[in-house]
Amino acid sequence: MSFLPNEPGPLLHLQNVLGMPLWQPAGPNGFADTADVWASPEAMKLRLDVSWQMAQRFREVGHPLGVLDTITGLAASRETRDAMDHAESRQQALALLFMSPEFQRR
């Protein structure tokens, strides 16, 4: 699986969009990991858009369920597996993987 582009720019941009610019947390205690910050409505909406953006950049994905197995092993839920299996494209299946509880809370 190859990830395009090779330049870090787009990735850094997505980190900025998500409010976590590289090496620049708002305070010395780092990025907040409390639920109200990490799982705020705005953050979730942005994460959805970012997941879709990232998924579109992957080429030669192979079968998305293979990616799921590689990342989560046996921890993947049946619901996540089914949702990915029924996706209308490989890219949508990958975006569902990125947004899945297993991936988000890992």
Next chain:
Amino acid sequence: MTQHSAISRRVLLGGVGVTFGAAFLPPAASAAGARDPRLVVLVLRGAMDGLAAVAPVGDPAYAELRGPLALTRTGERAGFALDDFFVAHPALQTFSRLFKEKRAAVLHAIATGYRERSHFDGQDVLESGYPGPGRVDSGWLNRAVVQLPPVLGAPARGLGVGATAPLVIRGPAPVLGWAPQGLPDAGAGLAERVLDLYAHRDPTLGAALRSGLETERLAREGGMSNDMTKAKGGMDQPSGMRQAAAGAARLLAAPDGPRVAALAFDGFDTHANEGAAQGQLATRLSGLDGAFEEFERGLGEHWKDTIVMAVTEFGRTARVNGTNGTDHGTAAAAFLAGGAVAGGRVIADWPGLAQNRLYQGRDLFPTTDLRAALKGLLADHLGIAHVALAEKVFPDSDAAAPVKGLVAG
């Protein structure tokens, strides 16, 4: 070789510069009168419902099979009459006008050689041009570009629109990449699927995401959305489809720009609430129709030498399912639009929708091989030799003889 990276914005700006620059060149700089064909392939991902997009209202079995989704000749669910048998979906306004002007045609009951029901594999077969799934190293459109003569002294190249170029245009020939800038919305289809997953597995994340989406909707309705920084919508939204088509048209119109382009539109997997004159499918088809309009407008004088073809990986079931949608099927419809189309026709060896005529008792029977139509198009429109089509572009497709007469002139 795919030149796809963060330079895409510069490529577009470069293309615009070329367009403007060309206005100052003396007319003799372009080969006057020579035919200079353009070809655009739109991949409709998710399996577009051909029986809803171009409805066979003249088939005696149609109305009952389609129930609440059935289009009609008159009334609330009326489509645009194409002939005495087919109507086009009411969202296809531009396409229907082009059809009347004989600049658009439909190929119906058409399918690739793929007979299973996986989107992933079906799209691979559709885009790779190989007889079966598993080959994703290059697409048939790219291998066709390899066969094209140089443009103004430089090797012919393709254009791939989107964050990643669709497989159909990837391969050995050089490909320009372009995508609308900014971070477009993920699209309603993905959002619904994620919300559904959260409903089962993670209500906390579900509540947060639902609230975030609601805020976004309110902001947009209130006119607060920041169009300056955002692309105008995902590739499953009419605004996004239009924007992508307008950008591609601009690049294709440039004198030294690409002559061949591929775009992919999403959201055609209408298992639930497909809708008839309005609904999920109508939204996507109106985006497709908007793309036709943008290409006509943006290509200007080149429109007369252009063909835009829209294809999908397979069709949908003839019958409506229990959730007012349709499931994965077999044969579908394909669209041709542009000044170079020998149009005004629905081209089909119509198999009929009677129960004993359905493929596996459930789908529109495929009577035309999509590769046969594509081979005819590439031969007559782009002048690609038959031997190259048979050996390089569509290997192992001998049974699919090129369809003749799709191109005007």
